[in-house]
Amino acid sequence: MAVTRNSDAVAPVRSSSAFSIWLTRHASTSIGALGRLSRQPFASLMIVLVIAVTLALPAAINVVVKNAQSVSSSWNNALDFSVYLKLDVSVSEAEGLARLIRQRADVESVDLVTADAALAEFKLASGFGDALDQLSANPLPHALVVRPGPGNTGASLTLLQEEIGNLPETDLVQVDTEWVQRFHAILDIVRKAIAIGSALLGIAIVVIIGNTIRLDIENRREEIEVTKLIGASNAFVRRPFLWTGFWYGLLGGTSALALVQYGLYLLKEPVTRLAGLYQGNITVVTLGISESLTIIGAAVFLGLFASWVTAARHMRRIEPR
Amino acid sequence: MIQLDNVTKRFPGGQEALSGLSLSVDKGEMVFVTGHSGAGKSTLLRLIALIERPTSGQVIVDNQNTRRVKRRKIPAYRRQIGMVFQDHKLLYDRPVFDNVALPLIIAGVSHRDAGRRVRAALDQVSLLHKEKQSPQTLSAGEQQRVGIARAIVTRPKVLIADEPTGNLDPDLSLEVMRIFRRFNEVGVTLLIASHDISLIDRLGCRRIALEEGKLQQEADPWQ
Numbered sequence: 001m002a003v004t005r006n007s008d009a010v011a012p013v014r015s016s017s018a019f020s021i022w023l024t025r026h027a028s029t030s031i032g033a034l035g036r037l038s039r040q041p042f043a044s045l046m047i048v049l050v051i052a053v054t055l056a057l058p059a060a061i062n063v064v065v066k067n068a069q070s071v072s073s074s075w076n077n078a079l080d081f082s083v084y085l086k087l088d089v090s091v092s093e094a095e096g097l098a099r100l101i102r103q104r105a106d107v108e109s110v111d112l113v114t115a116d117a118a119l120a121e122f123k124l125a126s127g128f129g130d131a132l133d134q135l136s137a138n139p140l141p142h143a144l145v146v147r148p149g150p151g152n153t154g155a156s157l158t159l160l161q162e163e164i165g166n167l168p169e170t171d172l173v174q175v176d177t178e179w180v181q182r183f184h185a186i187l188d189i190v191r192k193a194i195a196i197g198s199a200l201l202g203i204a205i206v207v208i209i210g211n212t213i214r215l216d217i218e219n220r221r222e223e224i225e226v227t228k229l230i231g232a233s234n235a236f237v238r239r240p241f242l243w244t245g246f247w248y249g250l251l252g253g254t255s256a257l258a259l260v261q262y263g264l265y266l267l268k269e270p271v272t273r274l275a276g277l278y279q280g281n282i283t284v285v286t287l288g289i290s291e292s293l294t295i296i297g298a299a300v301f302l303g304l305f306a307s308w309v310t311a312a313r314h315m316r317r318i319e320p321r
Numbered sequence: 322m323i324q325l326d327n328v329t330k331r332f333p334g335g336q337e338a339l340s341g342l343s344l345s346v347d348k349g350e351m352v353f354v355t356g357h358s359g360a361g362k363s364t365l366l367r368l369i370a371l372i373e374r375p376t377s378g379q380v381i382v383d384n385q386n387t388r389r390v391k392r393r394k395i396p397a398y399r400r401q402i403g404m405v406f407q408d409h410k411l412l413y414d415r416p417v418f419d420n421v422a423l424p425l426i427i428a429g430v431s432h433r434d435a436g437r438r439v440r441a442a443l444d445q446v447s448l449l450h451k452e453k454q455s456p457q458t459l460s461a462g463e464q465q466r467v468g469i470a471r472a473i474v475t476r477p478k479v480l481i482a483d484e485p486t487g488n489l490d491p492d493l494s495l496e497v498m499r500i501f502r503r504f505n506e507v508g509v510t511l512l513i514a515s516h517d518i519s520l521i522d523r524l525g526c527r528r529i530a531l532e533e534g535k536l537q538q539e540a541d542p543w544q
Binding site for chain 1: 370372396397398399400404410411412414423424426427428429430431432471472
């Protein structure tokens with residue numbers, strides 16, 4: 001057996017290939033971490049499911065709110081409100097005001113109903129035509145019928161009405177359909193509740209993944225000690241655990257997405273039937289690509305964050321004895 | 322190559338593992354540390370491996386004062402030293418090849434180079450044909466040889482071994498010592514803790530005897 005001259009230490013890595021080596025190592029570590037998960041399929045599946053359900057909950061409620069919103073947007077004409085101008089406002093002033101309001105981003109259209117037009121309509125509708133002819137002057141003011149844009153929430157509608165109500169030309173803003181606004185206000189609250197709930201569930205996911213990684217680290221304590229003993233840095237021993245967190249996040253996020261989409265698929269048929277009964281054209285709004293990516297991205301981020309915090313904390317403590 | 326100046330190691334309990342120990346091992350030397358258990362052999366090696374820090378005094382390895390090696394630099398420092406343990410400290414969840422390759426992976430050696438060097442190291446301990454086996458299927462002597470292959474795969478200048486033959490019968494012990502001897506012949510400096518005095522005498526190497534953390538005698542058979 002030939003023994004070669006061994007006196008030089010580890011040959012330095014050529015810088016040109018250092019990046020590709022780094023990449024190869026990461027690839028093999030990530031596959032190794034995935035392999036480790038697949039070797040305990042039941043335990044891994046449980047954790048992925050917990051993450052999936054935890055993420056699917058807020059995502060599903062969010063979809064329901066979106067659908068409720070899309071349904072209520074077909075009630076847009078119900079959101080119209082009338083603005084009665086003061087009696088001393090002239091037609092040209094009223095037209096100017098209509099133009100001004102029309103320019104607002106949160107307004108879809110503004111119709112001017114002049115005093116004369118209103119009187120004519122009233123004559124026709126009321127049947128008091130002859131009696132009204134006796135009036136020497138038109139007692140009606142000019143009015144604007146404002147239709148808010150589809151993007152409005154309950155709060156922004158109220159704001160819009162207040163702002164128009166505060167204009168010097170305005171006498172009175174009349175909202176006939178306050179229930180729609182209340183509905184929107186409820187949606188606003190639900191949306192805020194989702195945000196708070198999502199934050200809490202996010203913390204839960206961090207705790208779940210962090211705890212799993214912590215157990216994993218404890219189980220592999222000896223391996224970590226040995227690896228450190230032969231010169232591994234904290235970053236090196238941390239790497240497989242970061243990948244584990246990454247995979248938990250990715251698999252959990254993807255499963256959450258699958259759960260929500262499957263739920264929507266189940267709801268599609270009964271909703272279409274209901275829509276048919278009301279002769280409305282209600283379609284189920286599903287998660288878009290950007291929303292899907294947000295869910296998966298959030299899951300991956302939470303997985304990485306949890307494993308990073310846990311691994312960083314424990315790796316420093318595990319030293320060879 | 323290895324130099325200790327007036328090194329004392331006192332544990333939190335108050336007992337001293339080493340008391341004002343000074344010694345030096347020259348480049349290319351193969352030296353045994355002997356003594357009863359508790360004499361301070363392991364502590365000496367642990368100070369060299371920076372698993373422990375001395376309470377006072379200096380440990381200098383390959384012109385590096387370990388006192389100046391910061392915590393963050395310990396991994397890089399350890400990569401320069403080969404270490405062999407009584408209980409092998411192999412990873413049983415992966416085959417022999419991966420165990421030996423681990424130091425190279427840590428050092429960031431490319432996959433192709435690593436494969437070549439792992440096989441060379443396994444060849445030197447005559448275990449090339451067992452690279453795919455799990456360490457569990459190997460005998461104690463074979464496991465120790467895997468541990469040695471792992472220690473030398475990075476071609477360290479210094480190799481320290483703590484009771485490398487502690488669990489082996491005399492024949493296997495001699496085999497392991499012969500492997501060490503061959504490394505020594507190509508210039509590796511070795512410091513080996515052992516209590517197997519008859520074996521050491523057969524090899525004819527310098528012996529440092531410790532007793533209660535102090536130098537007992539320095540017996541050099543060549544003088």
